[in-house]
Amino acid sequence: MAANSSDFRYTYFKLWAKGPAAALALQHSGLEWEGAFPEDWKALKPTTPFLELPILETPSGTIGHELAILNYIGQQSQKMAGVDLTEFAISQQLLNQAEDMYQKLSKLKSGLLSGEEADACWTDENEQTHNRNFGFKVYLKLLEAFYKASGGSGGKFTTSGVTVGECKLFSTLHALKLIKDNILADYPELAGFYDRFAGEDATQAILKGEGKMPGTFDQYFKF
Amino acid sequence: MAANSSDFRYTYFKLWAKGPAAALALQHSGLEWEGAFPEDWKALKPTTPFLELPILETPSGTIGHELAILNYIGQQSQKMAGVDLTEFAISQQLLNQAEDMYQKLSKLKSGLLSGEEADACWTDENEQTHNRNFGFKVYLKLLEAFYKASGGSGGKFTTSGVTVGECKLFSTLHALKLIKDNILADYPELAGFYDRFAGEDATQAILKGEGKMPGTFDQYFKF
Structure with missing residues (x-):
């Protein structure tokens, strides 16, 4: 922290896994931050609170756990948390529904699901x-219905469209699209959300490695 | 909601799984709420946002996902969120570290881990x-260190000792203790946290089925 003027320093691997959501949230938040890829993970690991990345170094100390970091960012502005309790609840549900999908990807990647069970995840x-x-089709169908039930419009679930829950949702949908580009074909509202969020300047900055991260996050989940 | 004067109606199965943490948080929060076990889950399921329990019916609509409900409760008072950003970050990290342990229990229960791999979870x-x-020993060791690093004292990680993260942590530690009662023997600070939290009136009310839930949550994880 001492070496620069940023309030927040964010570190994650160069992978589209648990890190991009908070990088997107930071980039969209307008906070002063800098991003880093670990130079020596083996040396860094024992200094992290939970022996894992991402971490966010803050004036309140170093924070571990992706969802803890996202919610900490959400505390910085209504734009990131939602403008009222209703939007806050929408953002939190997106955060956790997206995390459930992430956990499914993680189980597939780890080989905990295989054969017919793994195939069924996609069909x-x-x-x-x-x-x-x-x-995934059940998760996506539920999110499609949730968009409508939440009064989503213009590709946004909330007023800002970039609450921490929406950042996490975009990150997870992007991981899925890197695997199967047409995965959102049957979910027009979700596809609209994905395309609108992808088109935002801050999102493009992260996707192209032209934001505060020193480069791009590369595809991690491949099946 | 119309049938009673409570602002919040909380529903979960009669099991010590994903439901008790939010019941504890509601009981500790001082909010006006009532708890329910589902009378007809098959009929209720399609009406829930994500086809799962717990749900919290609120003036902002029905909220699904345990962690979303906990964070919504956290928005109601500093006592439940933490008195400042530092305590908020502590609570969020406990929430997510406890969830990681919960996910491990869930994988064991589902048979995704078996044989030597399952045994290793305990040793x-x-x-x-x-x-x-x-x-679990690694998770617990990290939490023991986190208590000290966070300046915990008197069995509390935060000023109130009942932030949503502490409710989730207690719930997860309790699930572990129901399986192996001596699991905290090597972690004196965590054991102190568990005992202090267990002794609080609101906690006892939930444990004994004498709070706003209509009965007790029964052991779910058994190995």
Whole structure:
């Protein structure tokens, strides 16, 4: 922190995994921050609160856990949290629905789901099962309905369209699109959200490595 | 909501799984609320935002996702969120570290981890692996260090000791203790946190089924 004038220093691997959502949120927030990729992860790891990245170095100390960092950013402005309790609740639900999808990607990547079970993640539309078994089509269908129920318009779930929940949702949808580019074809409102968010200047800056991160995040989930 | 004078109606299964943390937070918050177990889950399910419980019915609409509900409760008072940004960050990190432990319990319960891999969750102390492979001893050791680094005292991580992160942490530690009662033996600060939180009147009310929930949450994770 001492070496620069930024209030916040954000560190994550050069991968489109758990890091991009908070980088997007920081870039959209207007906060003074700088981003970094770890130079020596082995040396850095024991200094992190939970032996993992991302971390955000702040005047309140170093914060670990992606969702903790996102919510800390949300505390900085209504634009990032939502303008009222209703928008706050929308943002938080997007955050956690997107995290459920991320956990599914993580299980696939780790080989915890394989064969027919793994295939079903991409094809199954059964909503009657336990939510832990939902495939991506069920998650996306629920988000499509949630957009309508929340009064979304113009590709935004909230007034700003860039609450921390929307940053996390975009990040997760982007991970899915890197795997299957047409995955949103049956979900026009979600596709509209994705395209609108992707077109924002701050988003483009992160996607192109021209924002406060020193480069691009590369595809991590490939199947 | 119309049938009673409470602002909030909270619904979850009669199980010590994803529901007790928010019930604890509501009971500690002083908010006007009432709790319910689902009378007919099959009929209720399609009316929930994400086809899952818990849900919290609020003046802002029905909120799904445990962590979204906890953070919504946190927005109601500093006691539940933390008195400042530093305490907010502590609470959020506890929330998410506890959720990581919960996800591990969930994987064990679902049979995604088995044999040696499942055994290692209870015995392994290797911090050098990827965080997704951490066993409970690593998570607990990190929380013990986090208590000290956060300036915890008197069994509290924060001034109130009942922030939403502490409610979630207690809930997860309780799930672990129901499986292995001595699991906190090597972590005196965490054991102190658990005992202090357990002794609070609001906690006892939930544990005994004498709070706003209509009964007790029964053990869900058994191995």
